[in-house]
Amino acid sequence: xxxxxDALLPQTQCTRCxxxxxxxxxxxxxxxxxxxxxxxxxxxxxxxxLARLLHRPALxxxxxxxxxxxxxxxxxxxxRCIGCARxxxxxxxxxxxGAQKYLHTVLIDRCTGCELCLPPCPVDCIEMRDAPEAAIIxxxxxxxxxxxxxxxxxxxxxxxxxQLDAKKATAARRKALP
Ligand code: SF4
Ligand code: SF4
Ligand code: SF4
Numbered sequence: 001x002x003x004x005x006d007a008l009l010p011q012t013q014c015t016r017c018x019x020x021x022x023x024x025x026x027x028x029x030x031x032x033x034x035x036x037x038x039x040x041x042x043x044x045x046x047x048x049x050l051a052r053l054l055h056r057p058a059l060x061x062x063x064x065x066x067x068x069x070x071x072x073x074x075x076x077x078x079x080r081c082i083g084c085a086r087x088x089x090x091x092x093x094x095x096x097x098g099a100q101k102y103l104h105t106v107l108i109d110r111c112t113g114c115e116l117c118l119p120p121c122p123v124d125c126i127e128m129r130d131a132p133e134a135a136i137i138x139x140x141x142x143x144x145x146x147x148x149x150x151x152x153x154x155x156x157x158x159x160x161x162x163q164l165d166a167k168k169a170t171a172a173r174r175k176a177l178p
Contacts, residue, residue: 002030008049010041011142013092014114016066021092021146029054037061041113043068071131073111074118078103080125087117087126089153093145108132112142 006026017038019025028034029050036050037059044061051058061068074095076087083101095111098104108131118126 002027004053005029005050007139008042008046008053009039009139010046010112011139011146012041012112012114013142013146014041014112014116016040018065035059035062038065040066040068072113072128073108073131074106074113074115074126075129076104076106077125077127078105080123082123084122086120086122090116090120092116092149093142094149094152110137110145112137 002023003026006023009022009026011022013021015021017025017034019028019034025034025038029036036054036056037047038061039046040061044058047061048058050056076096081098081103083098083103085098085100085104087096087104088098092114093110093112095107096104096117097107106126111131113128113131115128118128
């Protein structure tokens with residue numbers, strides 16, 4: 001059931017439902033822990049779809065989770081961006097491109113408006129703007145991009161750990177030299 005619920009969610013991973021992503025929220029609905037009206041990006045349409053699936057009455061969106069609005073996407077003020085790259089890792093769909101010490105920019109056809117890139121920016125140079133009408137993204141595409149993001153993050157973490165282990169081993173060998 002959690003998978004069927006998850007299939008109806010927008011897959012922005014924005015955490016506004018109070019859970020760490022769409023799948024954990026789906027699991028919480030399936031277990032009875034969460035209500036069906038906690039997803040602002042999905043709004044009325046998603047609540048109605050969940051109500052139909054679960055044979056429950058459709059509720060109004062819980063205002064504690066936010067308000068339903070048209071898609072807004074992130075825009076980086078390139079004059080103020082210092083190229084620190086702190087916004088890259090938090091983006092669940094890899095919609096930001098750039099590298100350390102280089103300007104960063106948002107791919108508007110990927111951005112889901114989750115706002116997860118805003119808090120890490122040390123110079124506050126990312127703002128949300130109304131999206132062009134065409135910028136509505138299919139949840140299935142968001143899901144695929146999030147899966148790719150997780151795979152890449154795990155690969156990078158493994159590589160970092162491998163490098164750290166190699167450094168430790170080298171330091172231990174040096175220490176053991178007479
Ligand atoms: S899109 Fe909806 S279900 Fe997914 S994390 Fe955001 S609020 Fe939660
Ligand atoms: S660019 Fe920012 S707002 Fe857009 S999807 Fe990535 S983290 Fe979310
Ligand atoms: S976090 Fe802000 S300053 Fe750093 S690269 Fe991203 S947009 Fe630029």
